[in-house]
Amino acid sequence: MDLSFTLRNKSLETAIGVASGTFGYGSEYEKLVDLSKIGAIFTKTVTLNKREGNDFPRIVETPSGMLNAIGLANVGIESFISQKLPMLQKMPCETICNIAGFSMEEYQEVLQKLEDSEAANFLWGYEINISCPNVCHGGLAFGVDVKAVETLTKALRQRTEKPLIIKLTPNVTDISEIAKAAEANGADALTCINTFVGMLIDIRKKIPVLANKTGGLSGPAILPLGIAAAYKVCRAVSIPVIGLGGISRWEDAIQYFMAGAKMIQVGTATFVDPSAPEKILLGVKKYCSENNYSKLSDLKID
């Protein structure tokens, strides 16, 4: 059974990764998870400057899901390169670096710093978080604006030969338009999807539960939304799609592969059960062998 995932002639042995922001930098889960079973760690989003992130509370549980408003807390690109990269390099799996910026320039600067750094050579590729608010453009996320995605993708493409993955936000009227814009401007793959905007209100305190008011909804609750989005995007573009959103069992992963995804990521489910990625891998393997699939792309349905 071939479970690999290929972009630009580079292969991941296993098309099952762990999602940005849900696996730290690998070391957090080292004692609980056999990292060699994981195709790639998608790192927590790194930005130009260090960020403490939003005020707390930052997370709250919802029916079959959770909201988070971490606010892209991270050490900033310099410390990331000096402190996190050496640690990540030692992990027995590949690393895909997730980056974001609050302006076009910031995105480019972060990517350029990685490209220019010896220490970042080992990175397998980049995932671009476009759910980040565009401070120069009214604060709406980059990812909801076709024009912004075009410009951003083109600019980043010019700076790297490594696999460039654009991570789509589902909070749009037509996700396939954004997907096509990224494809047309040089993206090698698309991750589908980031979180949905949600809110809960604390009825005792009479304020939103999250200090940031809104947060991103993730977890099993969004599984059907993620599959619908992946199905749609897979039929709008011809570059590979990486399915993500609500996967907690191998059956969920198979659904994404049937929708047309060529790789998947596990996010919130790892919090619930750190062995989820490994269990999913085992389940996918078993299903494929029982159903005589020799490669993941054969699972795609019409």
Add this chain to the structure above:
Amino acid sequence: MDLSFTLRNKSLETAIGVASGTFGYGSEYEKLVDLSKIGAIFTKTVTLNKREGNDFPRIVETPSGMLNAIGLANVGIESFISQKLPMLQKMPCETICNIAGFSMEEYQEVLQKLEDSEAANFLWGYEINISCPNVCHGGLAFGVDVKAVETLTKALRQRTEKPLIIKLTPNVTDISEIAKAAEANGADALTCINTFVGMLIDIRKKIPVLANKTGGLSGPAILPLGIAAAYKVCRAVSIPVIGLGGISRWEDAIQYFMAGAKMIQVGTATFVDPSAPEKILLGVKKYCSENNYSKLSDLKID
């Protein structure tokens, strides 16, 4: 405690209704529910022509939710007037008629037929389902297009003096734009929200579970998404907002009222527990009296 809801000088005694498509025409639940405790029944969407709806399967459970692709199955406006209205009139609660069309003209024709019918006089108001695909416009839903919502609202407004409620779809980049378009063109209130597009795939049959492929996600899973949408819309318009989406407990209803909704509807929760609307009413009353609220609009937070 004043739990009423007013539009155009007409009042509902209780600002808790049951959502379109989840309560049939009232008679289905008559034996299980004390209908006098319900503010209003929002009827299953009625269209110009009789519709059998989509092929089956039409429903499937998801984590804390369900997908439906009923496809607006209904008897059509003529039979609705002759068969359903007399039944609805006998119910001990008000009726708000939910309508849709597959073109601008159809919406208007359906509304006009109700306006022209003696039997429809008793209707408290109309709720307009704009999640319907616009066949004359590439099949995208009316509700995702600001222009379409403007034209539609204006046209319907001209045909009735009754409360006109526009039911928003959440499958848009910015729901407040659509909300403003409806407000500016004469809507008396907005219902927030209809279902989210979702999909599940049957991994044994290797086809989407729903014959229609995609369906609408409802139930507790979407609670945080509905609250976020209602909160946003309540701050974008000044007409009343009717909160809907994922409400299954009184605590959920209070969250919508705090978000700024002046009425709420219960949908999927009634399937799970037919006494849910009544329990929610009791819980809301108790909370308000314990917290010294004398009217629902006082619950709104900043």
Add this chain to the structure above:
Amino acid sequence: MKQFTASIINNQEIAQGYYQLDFSWHDNEEPKPGQFFTVKINNNSDPLLRRPFAFSGYDTKSKTASMIFQKRGTTTQMMAGKTANETIDIIGPLGNFFPAIKDQEAPLLIAGGIGLGPILYLARTLERQKTPYTFLFGAPDKALVPDSKWFYEAQPIICTDNGSKGFKGNPLQYIESRLQLEPKHSFYACGPMGMLKSAAALAEKNNLASYSVMEQMMACGVGACMGCVIKHKDGLKRVCVDGPVFNSKDILWT
């Protein structure tokens, strides 16, 4: 029809993965063979929806209803773990029921697998009414055949696909090979889709009256959601209120 909290009186595994659960009945309306009810097993939202199950019996004196269920997914797994005195939330009785057996009618009661419930209930009712009938129960293997005591006074002819118990083959093969179908015969069937379809075809061929208990995923169970439809000669019909018992000639089998 009523919503109430039932007490579990008994819950027992009667064959591999099959359970009989008896529970207290609190509605004045007594369930009839063919009817069903819905269960909500938990107070949280996963699993969310109520699940439909057929009655497999009802005792008027003790006001005890029974069901036979198979452990399949989350709800039935949780149900299997329930013990006497625990409670479950019930809505019922729901749906229509088998038509009355006519004089001179020779009903063939055909149950396949977990379709046993409603057919067993019908058989026991006919037994009590002293109406003659033939009762067939089919399963893949003897492990899935309950001990004879669980059929009470209504002992069926057992058929197993692999011949590990009783007749080797399914109930329809039994009928075709062992019985001489006559106009007085009629079919009352519940079980897997394939079996129902074959029964309908056989009835059609022999011009016999024939009734099938249909299944479909349900959300409301009371006719409100329009979710549980199947293809009927008069259009789409809701299993929950237009059925679950249908004249098999009216179904467009696919």
Add this chain to the structure above:
Amino acid sequence: MKQFTASIINNQEIAQGYYQLDFSWHDNEEPKPGQFFTVKINNNSDPLLRRPFAFSGYDTKSKTASMIFQKRGTTTQMMAGKTANETIDIIGPLGNFFPAIKDQEAPLLIAGGIGLGPILYLARTLERQKTPYTFLFGAPDKALVPDSKWFYEAQPIICTDNGSKGFKGNPLQYIESRLQLEPKHSFYACGPMGMLKSAAALAEKNNLASYSVMEQMMACGVGACMGCVIKHKDGLKRVCVDGPVFNSKDILWT
């Protein structure tokens, strides 16, 4: 740190809505006072996330860990219903632990309500080490005070807000009215935010060493999600890995 399936050895209500649950421990790493673990109680997705609980004791010989929990929401309700031999999914031990008590130190162990667990564990450990300490436990009412046998060899001074048992007032009022604070005193506190804050202020005023067990909503429990932060003088800190035990002077109390 390990993920494993623990068997419940005993689960008992020890005060109104408070339970002590003992479970088998399967990691070579032994839990220390102040540390916590996370529990997943069900196989489905509501409730979804693991829930954090402090250790209230650990028996090295029998490899039995203990917790004291209060029935609050879905998970703790389900936990309350668990009986011996049932299993729960555990990850632990997690977080840091109380610093070692110094020679000549006179630790005041302050527990409020459900903050009892880690403080009781610390008290029992000190008891075994024959380190002197003073242990105070406060609750609103005597109904929330466990029977003395549940404190084992570490009997606390009981304080109740309404005076229904022991000292009338909370542990801090006890300290202020009954004890003469001296430099050798130090605070080890766990309980409601208000109590922790007062303890921190009192320690500050008297220039005493002071440690607080902090709480925050958690998703991962291992430092990966960045969700469980609180305000610390060096910026936002994660309760799950930078704590849960903090020097109370480092916390920016709000």
